[in-house]
Amino acid sequence: MNAPFHLRNLLIIMAALLLMHFLKSWIPFPFLEFKKLELDCSKYGSWCSFKNRIQDGRTRTKNDNFMNTDKLNHQQNKKYPEKEVAKHPLDPLTTEEIKKVQSILRKSSIFKHGESPLHSVVLEEPLKDEVLTWKVGQSLPSRKAFVIAFVDGYSHELIIDIESGEIVGNEVNHKSGYPIVTMEELKPTLGVLLKDKKFVEIVTERGVNVSDLVCSNLSPGWFGLAEEGRRLMKIQCYSMAGTVNFYMRPIEGFTVLIDMGAEEVIKIIDSKNYIPLPKGEGTDYRLPAQKYPLLPPLNPISIEQAKGPSFKVDGHQVKWGSWEFHVRPDPRAGVIISEANVKDPDTGRMRRVLYKGFLSELFVPYMDPSDGWYYRSYMDAGEYGLGVYAASLDPLNDCPRNSYYMDGIFAHADGTPYVRSNMICIFERYAGDIGWRHTECPITDMEVELTGILMVKGTNYKNVNQMSSKVDVHGTLLAENAIGVIHDHFLTFYLDMDIDGTDNSFVQVKMAKQTLKHGPTPRQSFWTAERHIAKTEKDAQIKMNLYHPSEFHMINPSKKTKIGNPVGYKIVSGGTAASLLDHNDPPQLRGSFTNNQIWVTPYNRSEEWAGGLYSYQSQGDDTLAVWSNRDRPIEKKDIVLWYTLGFHHLPCQEDYPIMPTVSSAFKLKPTNFFESNPIMRTAPMSDKDLPRCSVSAL
Amino acid sequence: MNAPFHLRNLLIIMAALLLMHFLKSWIPFPFLEFKKLELDCSKYGSWCSFKNRIQDGRTRTKNDNFMNTDKLNHQQNKKYPEKEVAKHPLDPLTTEEIKKVQSILRKSSIFKHGESPLHSVVLEEPLKDEVLTWKVGQSLPSRKAFVIAFVDGYSHELIIDIESGEIVGNEVNHKSGYPIVTMEELKPTLGVLLKDKKFVEIVTERGVNVSDLVCSNLSPGWFGLAEEGRRLMKIQCYSMAGTVNFYMRPIEGFTVLIDMGAEEVIKIIDSKNYIPLPKGEGTDYRLPAQKYPLLPPLNPISIEQAKGPSFKVDGHQVKWGSWEFHVRPDPRAGVIISEANVKDPDTGRMRRVLYKGFLSELFVPYMDPSDGWYYRSYMDAGEYGLGVYAASLDPLNDCPRNSYYMDGIFAHADGTPYVRSNMICIFERYAGDIGWRHTECPITDMEVELTGILMVKGTNYKNVNQMSSKVDVHGTLLAENAIGVIHDHFLTFYLDMDIDGTDNSFVQVKMAKQTLKHGPTPRQSFWTAERHIAKTEKDAQIKMNLYHPSEFHMINPSKKTKIGNPVGYKIVSGGTAASLLDHNDPPQLRGSFTNNQIWVTPYNRSEEWAGGLYSYQSQGDDTLAVWSNRDRPIEKKDIVLWYTLGFHHLPCQEDYPIMPTVSSAFKLKPTNFFESNPIMRTAPMSDKDLPRCSVSAL
Secondary structure, eight states: OOHHHHHHHHHHHHHHHGGGGGGTTTOOOOOSSSSSOOOOOOTTHHHTTTHHHHHOOOOOGGGGTTTOOOOOEEETTTTOOOOOOOSSSSOOHHHHHHHHHHHHTTTGGGTTOOSSEEEEEEEEEEOHHHHHHHHHSSOOOEEEEEEEEEETTTTEEEETTTTEEEEEEEOOOOOSBBBOOOOHHHHHHHHHHHHHHHHHHHHHHTOGGGGGGEEEEEEOOOOOOGGGGEEEEEEEEEEEOOOOOOOGGGEEEEEEEEETTTEEEEEEEOOOOOOOOOOOOOOOOSSSGSSSSSSOOOOEEEOOTTOOOOEETTEEEEEETTTTEEEETTTTEEEEEEEEEOOOTTOOEEEEEEEEEEEEEEEEEEEOSSTTTTEEEEEEIIIITTTTTOOOOOTTTBOTOOEEEEEEEEEESSEEEEEEEEEEOOOOOOOOSSSSOOOOOEEEEOOOEEOOOOOEEEEOOOOOOSOOSSSOSEEEEEEEEEEEEOOEEEEEEEEEOOSSSSSEEEEEEEEEEESSSSSSSOOOEEEEEEEHHHHHGEEEEEEOOOSSSSEEEEEEEEEOOOSOOOEEEEEESOOOOOOSOTTSSHHHHTTGGGGSEEEEEETTTTTOOOOOOOOTTSSSSSHHHHHTTOOOOOOTTTEEEEEEEEEEOOOGGGGGGSSEEEEEEEEESSSSSSSSSSSOOOOOOOGGGEEEEEEGGO | OHHHHHHHHHHHHHHHHHHHHGGGGGSSSSSEESOOOOOOOOOOHHHHHHHHHHHTTOOOOGGGOTTHHHHHSSSSSSSSSOOOOSSSTTTTHHHHHHHHHHHHHSSSGGGGTSOOOEEEEEEEEOOHHHHHHHHTTTTOOEEEEEEEETTTEEEEEEEEETTTTTEEEEEOOSSSOOOOOOHHHHHHHHHHHHHOOOHHHHHHHHOOOOGGGGEEEEOOOOOOOTTTOOOEEEEEEOOOOSSSSGSSSSEEEEEEEEEETEEEEEEEEOOOOOOOOEEEEEEOSGGGSSSSSSOOOOOOEEEOOOTOOOOEEEETTEETTTTEEEEEEETTEEEEEEEEEEEEETTTEEEEEEEEEEEEEEEEEEESSTTTTOOOOIIIIIIIIITOOOOOOOOOTBTOOOOOEEEEEEEEETSSSEEEEEEEEOOOOOOOOOSGGGGOOEEEEEEEEEEEEEEEEEOOSSGGGGGGGTTTOOOOETTTEEEEEEEEEEEEEEEETTSSSSEEEEEEEEEEEEEEOSSSSSOOEEEEEEEEOOGGGGGBOOOOOOOSOEEEEEEEEEEEOTTOOEEEEEEEESSSOOOSSSSHHHHHHGGGEEESSSSEEEEEEEOOOTSOOOOOOSSSSSSSHHTTOOOBOOEEEEEEEEEEEEEEEEEOGSSSSSEEEEEEEEEEEEEESSSSSSTTOOOOOOOGGSSSEEEOOO
């Protein structure tokens, strides 16, 4: 409980911001339910809010949410939020701005073919230079929106000047791929299915009542030219008879291919291999469904901050300790962190560290080549939108007291703004580490936690002893007739580091083994640090290796410490994994940004999404790998670091019927950025500094 | 703040137990100071307690320590502790028992050549079978002590039956190496040095006043037969003029070799290259020495548990949630955890997981082949003892409120018992993760945190621009004339897993890439899980590889879940590193237990210390690598898993003058051990469940 603990909290704050991304990561798609077509998570909480809120059968109450927060109350029981005004060049579009964009576009030809053409409505960021030179008190650079509209089979990229009402940019995409699927596009799916007699026939043959039917809309990936020219969706259906956890009851070997544009069934793939539905019994993860005895009760434990949190939030600008940064929700990335700067303890001046950081893509390939599964290789950010499908956070259950909640304001496909409430929470966390002896450098840490419900595959097997060792079931038998299919998770982060300015270099510090045969001492080997400055992009295509280790520094070669080391930050890898897919396998072509763990590219406004701006059904022609292979110069340039965290997931019974957390993180740590340990100047705390809690309060 | 959070706390508890190991890990040796020969950390707190307590210049007060604890008060202002009685077969020796051992040995020939022959006095554990069949209420198996005495140049291993007073075992070691160096052996060193005229002459020539002299006793490693037959120590001296942090002021190029037995200087190595002493300025890490401005103040934050912690400690037995385990301090390993068992949520029965787990060795080779540095390749556990040099934990600064503190009771070299107070703390930590969606399986997690003071090397360089790129300085210039030398840390853990019984198997689950050229679908590649059961030890010598990943399971092949998976636990690697030293380089021969990240050996009472029972000056003839190369059968046997965490450490200026924390952890996670997610049966918490703190209390 030493003050230096707090320094660790910055990373925690940033971690918290990123948490919400992953609440949904193992259900990377929306679903349809027969009885209620409830697809808009912002309007209909009970399903879209996933497991937590329904765990104890509680429904959300009006007062349940915003304890100890002073958030803008623009969503509470109001159809439209209060007027908010952008205060910072990077503040996201306000509801008023989105409405203006809607009205500007309604007058254009964009809406002539339909009511829901908009796949993305976000801030068109001002030029980096404009942002960097802007100061508080100055008027904002002109506010613009970036819109992706899908019209007549083409993706249009529109830039709208909100004040003038003009469409100042309009380009048509000619590369492969389509924009994020909208929630509105999913609504008609079940209607389309039920109109198809064969579909209903098969469902009935399989013993599922149509009224128990739930279906998932799955992105089909891309597997060849035959599929070109139309937007597809694959449908996997489940029975929700006897369980809320219908994902555990797939109708296996039965896939429907749908043309999203034409709203028609293209193909029904029925294996005719009538794999039994796994039982519903034991799949309900909610408390009232649990068998007794319950786990032994534990005494309550909580973070307490009697004086409140130490951070301040003004709009989207967060100040905490020596740090300042800007946070905004984003429909695709979930959260974007910008302009993270730190105060130098020696000079008192703010120093730049990170211009922009976010999760660029979350690639989840499954490892089953069979008909119903081979295509499952999701890109959650680019196909569905991490922000669009983020769950609203539940105070106390998701974030501790004294959290600050931030909403996302996004647009429906018709341009109407809506609020994704409590999408982000910001809090300090007691790191629990030993104080002074165990302090952390100011670190920017991106922590991810994965949980959710596994995608389960139906099988005839009820016991492992029925399975021949020669048959590959592509996973683990988790319960009778239910296999947890093997898959990977790759999280590719975009990190536009600006160490004390934009012109930076990337240094691979190789830990090189040296041997001495007849040296001056009996010592025969050691390792030495060899600094290799990357000249061009290919020098920075890094495949990590335990036996040839390196450190990876982003430095400002023009700025040195007093004793002459170039100032820098290093990226410290967390758990990482390499994709085992063949580089020419279509899913890996699209996910080729995972071919290396690290890449460095020159700053380019159009290169932000690792799988391409249009990753839905993309063919891998616009990925980070393609950009990097241009091999552009990156020394002393404004450069972007890309890092991929990875997990291989071989399911086990403990993942059933709901996954415990897997977490990982990487760190950005100062490396000769400061003259010395920058956090020595904090006093230890004594008992009187800490709050006292009354037992009577219980 | 959901109940499932608590489940994560078990790992935290175990983590806390292990924390103390590493408080000292970057000062892996005792030191001598001219003015006060204060070497016994249990008696003289101010130096041995390291950085934290002296940070703000506070001295420890009697009441400062034991808030909210109900620990045995056997050390408070008492020369000898109260009578304690062992209650569990694995309880460590009590003070009374140590006194009995002392009196038994005093009557033997062990003491005939000197007053301080004892290098280790610990519990001789009963046979595993006796421990496993023992039940609360039964009388304990006969209490025995295991003693290592160094007499006449030989290490004697004695087993003493405490009740009968008989020495029931006495074997002499004929392998290489010597026992842990005792604190008593270090005391005469400075006297020996100061008697040497040449030594005093050189110190004076270097401009250091003898009254400012501080010297470290460094273990010399082993580098060839010439050194055989006597116990050596290398001495590195520092000036403490102008700083408390004398480690930053080495007298470089000046090493003294001492014969510990003969108490004489063997050799003085003086480079005559008069490298200036680095400045003392800016090296004081204590608060009053810091330049202003201080870091911006942050509001207090703490863990609160108004109803107290949920764990119970009875002697050395800890019960928490579904878990029970035994904890004991150990002079060599620091902490030993035994008999960690978990209650099955379905049957209510206790199930065995881990019979014994501890940090077996901490190997720290430095990467500078020059004369003053080549030998530095410490084995902290086997050369010095992680428990012997553990710092006493400082309540609130080291551990939060509601911590339980446990003392170590160890023996001086003359057999007198002493108390290492507050050596271990046990607490619950608010994990801060999102609740239900983010729960953790009951996990046994070993977390390590490294901090401390770097070993700094003197240099002529004042600025990096004076350094030719061709000269390898073996580190980073951290301040004028001070280089932080490159080094590694390898932490090798002993994990005697007993999954539902003693007979277990080790399974490497290879994630094997499969390619399909003309498969049934357009998918061309995937990975599949190939289970390889290790038949003999060599099958389980594991070199991890990012591109050929595996999971590693300890299973009970005779026990299966209802659906037929063998019950097991997997080890999930944290940060790991491979040693880059040549396998034939003497330090790596001694540290050859780091040649693989994982090993599995059959259970053998005599194989517990990865570098051998006698690792001081060992020649690598009794290491884990040697045992494993016997290639004994390990399938369906009582087997031990060994896992090595590793860090490469390339110092940076932020490490100066005191290191921020580096942390890492590995996890033991259930894998088909439970029938399903075992922690679904916990209710979420609401606001009223949590304590309320009054601001007025501040």
